[in-house]
Amino acid sequence: MSNPHKGRTGLDRILRATGYSMAGLRAAYTGESAFRQEVWLMVVATPAAFWLGRNWVEVALLLGSLLLLLIVELLNSGIEAAIDRISFELHELSKRAKDIASAAVFLALLLCAGIWGAALWQRLLT
Known part of the structure; x- marks a missing residue:
């Protein structure tokens, strides 16, 4: 069974990972x-x-x-x-x-x- 969210590669993966990281920093700053x-x-x-x-x-x-x-x-x-x-x-x-x-x-x-x-x-x- 493979994860359907793990199919991204290359620049697309890097950009999305960066977006997730920024969302995490925003969530931590606003919520913690x-x-x-x-x-x-x-x-x-x-x-x-x-x-x-x-x-x-x-x-x-x-x-x-x-x-x-x-x-x-x-x-x-x-x-x-x-x-x-x-x-x-x-x-x-x-x-x-x-x-x-x-x-x-x-x-x-x-x-x-x-x-x-x-x-x-x-x-x-x-």
Whole structure:
């Protein structure tokens, strides 16, 4: 049995995939307040990364940590949406899936805070 939606190839596939990705970003921005907050954090922090980083590697690390946070938040939102699509009924496996996805966001936030904190420490105290 083949998927009737998987028959596209070449440029048509790329264009449609890009459209689906843009729709996903719009849906996350309009429907997920945490994602919206993190997008604005990235907008505000991007100029700070160029001031804080002393070379392209440091700037890339600072901006990469923020981008990773957005990626993990998108995955978390996708997991939550899939769980909610199945059922709003309280279930231990649904709770576990949502808690694990939330923990991934928490770890990404810690990583981001650690990288930015270390960069600030280096810039301001050395």
